[in-house]
Amino acid sequence: SAGIVRPKTSPLTPVGELVAAYHDWLVGRGLAAATVLRYENLARRFLQERFDEMGRRFLEDLSATHVVAFLLRESERVSVGAAKGRVAELRALLRFLFVRGLTPRALASAVPPVAGWHDTGLPVGLAVDDVQRLLDSCDRGQSIGVRDFAILMLVARLGLRSVEVARLQLGDVDWRAGEMTVRGKGGHRDRLPLPCDVGEALTVYLSEARPSTSVREVFLMSKAPRRPIRADLVGDVTRRACRRAGLPIVAAHRLRHALATEMLHRGATLIEVSQVLRHRDLATTAIYAKVDLTTLRQVAQPWPGAGQ
Template identity: 50%
Template sequence: MVKAATDGRYPVRVSGPLALSVHPFRLELMQRGFTPRSSQDHAYILADLSRWLEREGLGPGQLTAERVGEFVQARRDAGHRRWLTDRSLRLVLGFLRDAGAIPPQEHGSVGSPVEGVLEKYRSYLLRERRLGERTVRGRVDVARRFLTAQLVEDRLRLEKLSPESVAGFVLDTSKQYATGTMKGVTSSLRTLLRFLFVTAAVDRDLAGAVPSVAGWRLSRLPSSTDAVPFLLGSCDRTTKSGRRDFAILLLMVRLGLRAVEVSRLCLQDVDWRAGELVVRGKNGRVDRMPLPADVGTALADWLRHGRRPSAFREVFLRTVGPDAPMARQSVVMVPRCASLRAGIPVVAAHQLRHRAACQVLAGGGTLGEAAQLLRHHGEDSTAIYAKVDMAALAPVVRPWPTADER
């Protein structure tokens, strides 16, 4: 079957078993508040999925999680990366599942030994360790890969775990990832192994068997290039998105807020009379910080002239699409998009946090004051910024010997 789904501007030629779902999907997205262009871009994913099923000789009922993974890989192999985002895929699959066109979401087979352990591990990370959702997802993903590698004839034999199997997994994984990523993998693996030990799933603590990844924490200087004027200047403050992005950038630059802290900021967290801001940070930490005048002005401008009326209490909402708070990843993209608009090298959100600490030191502040601004639990986490405190380092630097002194 071949079908054309069009609104007069962006035609989609569709074939395959899901062809009749493309146009209703696009219309539903527009009813939910997506722009016509955005709705059409997401519809392209569904159209491509339908064509892929046709090429593979598959029906919608055969679209399991494994088949979805094959579809994603096929698009990557063909070089189609632009619109295949996790969000697009969730929208497409959610629509098809709600319509009964494809099987319900798989949450692991009933009695799956790996999924059973992962469910307990996820609960441990959230309740006992109090980690953020994003961190938990990353650690659970590493745990899933490791535990799946230990399956023998669909049985999880944790009693067979050995230092050799742990080291072998790290070695195999290191062939796929860079040093920075491997540090996260090994850290996650140590956490899993300690969890297995304290829950008596294994009889010994194998966390010490995880090899260390070569790499030195204080080997590089934080970026000190001040691109802030260019980032702020790129925001068109006559538009809603420009007002919002300007306020977000100032929060990162002046107060060193993380992207997740910006996304969690709620209306009741801004105390206008006291000139304070409640920041909800990592591990459930809550701090009250002074609200600088320029940051307050930018926030007020966004709230009065940019933010849409909404039942949500979060300060920063999406300016297009359905009414919803900005996700952490959307906040992360604010300085990146501003960099592209300004025509400068990409500035990541965390670099602005680094910049805030460097400004404290450049103004004569101490590491303790920088740690207080960044809301670190101790000065050890702020030690990296000692390298840019040239005034403090100068007294301990020995002069370079002259020719006469050699």
């Protein structure tokens, strides 16, 4: 289907054939392209590991023990949040195998949940000066630098998610009204004001750096074929900017955190931050109260006996 590129695994191998069928099953269930890719990657690792061990009998005698052992190995090298994602990905694969009659037992329920407390950490952002260093690192004398600068501006100034940047289309920008439509999670569409500096970055990219093509997505790959960028390229752009600026490597999402933190420092309320980040639940935004140290000091009660 459009927007979803099949992996390079050869369809001539048993694992390749099975992953291709799994791909079609996922697409048929209406999953987003980035989700399909993530689910396929885990499926390929799991199935290839079984194939290397068992050969063409790699699905025979597949048991909960094999499933749990694989999940434990995966969880050792990723964060708690990513490990929870592995649980969902593995359950989907096992459900597919059972539905297609490839395994005699429904093993999806054998995948254990990953424990993890909610909202125990602090949202880690970047300092304002560091965000500016990332932006300044883009070589706007080159087409790819102009594109990357516009991408980073959308994330840093408007808090767009990577997938929202990738989905942005030419018709989503209302130049007369100074607004843009963001295609967010769950099919939601939100209208955001278009700040002058962000609008200028987009204008320069569209008029001077974007190739002439019938593709409607705003951001395109820098090399032929001129396809729309995938969401993960936004992360690549951010990491390259970190290297150029001499900063620790961070994910694009950290720029959203930086925007929220800076808004609070400038006096914005949590409701205002929630509106900019387009959180559907204010509880999602409430974690940023932890970094609003000024307000926390105002509401903090003296420790009993501290004055003695």
